Amino acid sequence: MTHRWRMSKFKAPAAPAIATDRIIRGDCIAAMNAMPEACVDLVFADPPYNLQLAHNLHRPEGGKVAAVDDDWDKFASYATYDEFTRAWLTAARRILKPDGAIWTIGSYHNIFRVGAALQDAGFWILNDIVWRKANPMPNFKGTRFTNAHETLIWAAKSETAKYKFNYHAMKAMNEELQMRSDWLIPICTGGERLKTDGVKAHPTQKPEALLYRVLLACTEPGDIVVDPFFGTGTTGAVAKLLGRHFIGIEREEKYVKVAEERIASLLPLSGGDMPGSAWEVSQGKRGETRIPFGSLVESGLVRPGTRLIDPQRRHQAEVRADGSLSMGAKTGSIHQLGAAAQGLPSCNGWTFWHIEEAGKLVPLDAKRAVYRASVGSA
Amino acid sequence: MTHRWRMSKFKAPAAPAIATDRIIRGDCIAAMNAMPEACVDLVFADPPYNLQLAHNLHRPEGGKVAAVDDDWDKFASYATYDEFTRAWLTAARRILKPDGAIWTIGSYHNIFRVGAALQDAGFWILNDIVWRKANPMPNFKGTRFTNAHETLIWAAKSETAKYKFNYHAMKAMNEELQMRSDWLIPICTGGERLKTDGVKAHPTQKPEALLYRVLLACTEPGDIVVDPFFGTGTTGAVAKLLGRHFIGIEREEKYVKVAEERIASLLPLSGGDMPGSAWEVSQGKRGETRIPFGSLVESGLVRPGTRLIDPQRRHQAEVRADGSLSMGAKTGSIHQLGAAAQGLPSCNGWTFWHIEEAGKLVPLDAKRAVYRASVGSA
DNA sequence: GGTCAGGATGAATCAGGAG
DNA sequence: ACTCCTGATTCATCCTGAC
Numbered sequence A, B: 001m002t003h004r005w006r007m008s009k010f011k012a013p014a015a016p017a018i019a020t021d022r023i024i025r026g027d028c029i030a031a032m033n034a035m036p037e038a039c040v041d042l043v044f045a046d047p048p049y050n051l052q053l054a055h056n057l058h059r060p061e062g063g064k065v066a067a068v069d070d071d072w073d074k075f076a077s078y079a080t081y082d083e084f085t086r087a088w089l090t091a092a093r094r095i096l097k098p099d100g101a102i103w104t105i106g107s108y109h110n111i112f113r114v115g116a117a118l119q120d121a122g123f124w125i126l127n128d129i130v131w132r133k134a135n136p137m138p139n140f141k142g143t144r145f146t147n148a149h150e151t152l153i154w155a156a157k158s159e160t161a162k163y164k165f166n167y168h169a170m171k172a173m174n175e176e177l178q179m180r181s182d183w184l185i186p187i188c189t190g191g192e193r194l195k196t197d198g199v200k201a202h203p204t205q206k207p208e209a210l211l212y213r214v215l216l217a218c219t220e221p222g223d224i225v226v227d228p229f230f231g232t233g234t235t236g237a238v239a240k241l242l243g244r245h246f247i248g249i250e251r252e253e254k255y256v257k258v259a260e261e262r263i264a265s266l267l268p269l270s271g272g273d274m275p276g277s278a279w280e281v282s283q284g285k286r287g288e289t290r291i292p293f294g295s296l297v298e299s300g301l302v303r304p305g306t307r308l309i310d311p312q313r314r315h316q317a318e319v320r321a322d323g324s325l326s327m328g329a330k331t332g333s334i335h336q337l338g339a340a341a342q343g344l345p346s347c348n349g350w351t352f353w354h355i356e357e358a359g360k361l362v363p364l365d366a367k368r369a370v371y372r373a374s375v376g377s378a
Numbered sequence C: 001g002g003t004c005a006g007g008a009t010g011a012a013t014c015a016g017g018a019g
Numbered sequence D: 001a002c003t004c005c006t007g008a009t010t011c012a013t014c015c016t017g018a019c
Helices: A027-035 A078-095 A113-122 A167-173 A208-218 A234-241 A253-262 A293-301 A334-342 A364-375 B026-031 B079-097 B113-118 B165-174 B208-218 B234-241 B254-262 B291-298 B333-343 B363-375
Strands: A022-025 A038-043 A098-108 A124-133 A149-157 A182-183 A226-227 A244-251 A307-309 A316-319 A326-328 A330-332 A354-357 A360-361 B022-027 B040-045 B096-106 B122-133 B151-158 B182-185 B224-227 B246-252 B307-309 B314-321 B325-327 B331-333 B356-357 B362-364
Touching: A027 A244, A038 A078, A038 A208, A078 A098, A078 A113, A078 B113, A098 A113, A113 A124, A113 B113, A124 B122, A149 A208, A167 A208, A167 B314, A182 A208, A208 A234, A208 A316, A226 A234, A226 B208, A234 A244, A244 A253, A293 A364, A326 A334, A330 A334, A330 A360, A354 A364, A360 A364, B022 B254, B026 B246, B040 B079, B040 B208, B079 B096, B079 B113, B096 B113, B096 B208, B113 B122, B113 B151, B122 B165, B122 B331, B151 B208, B165 B208, B165 B246, B165 B291, B182 B208, B208 B234, B208 B291, B224 B234, B234 B246, B234 B254, B246 B254, B291 B363, B325 B333, B333 B356, B356 B363, B362 B363
Parallel strands: A022 A244, A038 A098, A038 A226, A124 A182, A226 A244, B022 B246, B040 B096, B040 B224, B122 B182, B224 B246
Antiparallel strands: A098 A149, A124 A149, A307 A316, A307 A354, A316 A326, A326 A330, A354 A360, B096 B151, B122 B151, B307 B314, B307 B356, B314 B325, B325 B331, B356 B362
8 A cells, every 4th residue: 555655766657558638528338448457546436416306496586496407317216326336336447456446426315326336346445535515505495404515435446455545645734633534625616617608517517626635645646547427527627737647538528528628728737747846745754765773783873782761761671783672581673672561562663762862862763863864765 | 394393382292102211122123023113203223334344453552442343243244234224224114104204324334335225215315414523533544534424314214205304493503504414523422421340331322412413303302213223322311301202222231221221310301400520621712613502502511491691680591402592482592582682783692691500600602612622623 | 629641542444565 | 365574653532640
């Protein structure tokens, strides 16, 4: 599982095996089945919601609410919708790389069926995410709670997939607190909302902020993202902005046209596929080279025979010439003896053990940092 | 459809057709099948979540996380879980009156299967509700988003059911804004968390505030609520507090015992005293979040029936279950009645109204500060 | 008595790589 | 598919006990 960017090992994105950054007009199942197996990193899908609007809804003052009543959202029954869902999920799963993942979005009308079908298809759910709308449409009739959210599901291709998650980028985005599963994001309005002849171009255009967070969390620059229900192309627009590749599939010509114009007019973030560009996001310590404790002893930063103690001065151990420790009759690594001292199953010896210098306790981790600086990041 | 309280036309609850306010020990499917058809108003179900925990999880400092690994949450496969779900949903639907409704709660592990099964069984989904936890467990490994919510589904027995929804009570609880589908409520901890011999009595006890909002929104006094997975009896406790009847079904004797003692020790709505422990909570200075007065009532910080007075003791009003006030024949929000009492166009009810405690007058604002501290700024 | 530091804990599908 | 080793990883809240 990649939990961070590996900036030091940054490789120029390999040329994609398939043509990307384009929109395929047609049925998404056929289009995905025409692609090679295991060739894309992420699928983002905003399938028809199967809304069941039997009647027209009017606003309190009499205006008619513009409802989603397009042909593409007409299904005869739950069974028909389920069959359709299974078909596109199967096609999507086939084109995903083994460590690939999928995101879907929906409302209570369809999300339970999509979620169950995901599980049945072998996907492994990682999180369900609540998009809390900052400005939802009220419930005009006062008959239910204001429907103020939609649900996204994030799932790996399989239970054992080493999916990508840019943990530190998400944490940085949330002021150094873990990103939660509930996201407060405004709906798509104003200048972002695409219009043709003054009326909204698509009834369910998603905000770019939503896709931004999804793509930033689960892909890296150069990755290929497929959106089988492309609509006005929000996924493609954000992918281009973030230096990801996209393939959009859309059945209706008018939406293809809108999306093409939208994406063509966008400039990607400058910097290209280079380290130091605006695409760089926070990485964790795992991106750094692993340093064996023995290297510190070998280099003279820590002398054999040095006495190590814990912050509470309850335990002590001695450094041996080979980088192992001894604590009474016990010997072992800094981690093993740290765990043994505390009676815990595991322990990070780098932060547990300290050296007393001039009356102060210095953690081994500080010594490691000094060593790192001396050898560089290579 | 009942969209409001009809306090003036309040009819004395008819004697229930079946014995209520009791706990049945045994299998919930058999127990519900033994009841007459169409005899209850609401079902609240907190079924097993089908967690599939393969490994032990340790905290960063080494502590072990207490996981849900009870027998009652063991299912061999999705198919087995689905079969179980269909069976209890069918039994629950049979005992519901034609205009009855159901609430279920779950996490991403099971909620999609339960939601789809609800639709397949003929229930008509009205809302999905997100319980946003004010203090969720973090993701220790940094591999996913913090799982900070659970999902509830509210569904009518059928598409044509004239289900109950106390729209104005919900709106009053939210300070005259429509209640949204995302609810911020703390998890069940502290004095509310039931313990036996110092350890938690049940791994998944739900907070009373959650049930309070559900029962207040979708039932009226005298209604019968069935909870087929009763556990420690939160549904029964809140039902008793709010003057609703309950029937709890629970398989495990130890939980039946805990729930019986819990409910027996409760005083119903009229005679309530203030809980003392919540007062001592530190008051952080978090200014931004708007707190509806109804949240304080729901959380137990202010009990329905509490008498409010102004600092000069010239006016008094009574707190109603939905967070509105009554003053003689008048009802309204804390601000509306504060303004009416003084003959002013507006009034800050938070600073005007006070509660007498141990001879001292405590402003509602102080109560709000306590509540704020309990939910954080999220 | 009040304050503050430290410990405990909550429905969790919770690591990655070498051998 | 398995074991073993390394070492990365936490937020809000409540409760207890020290001072």
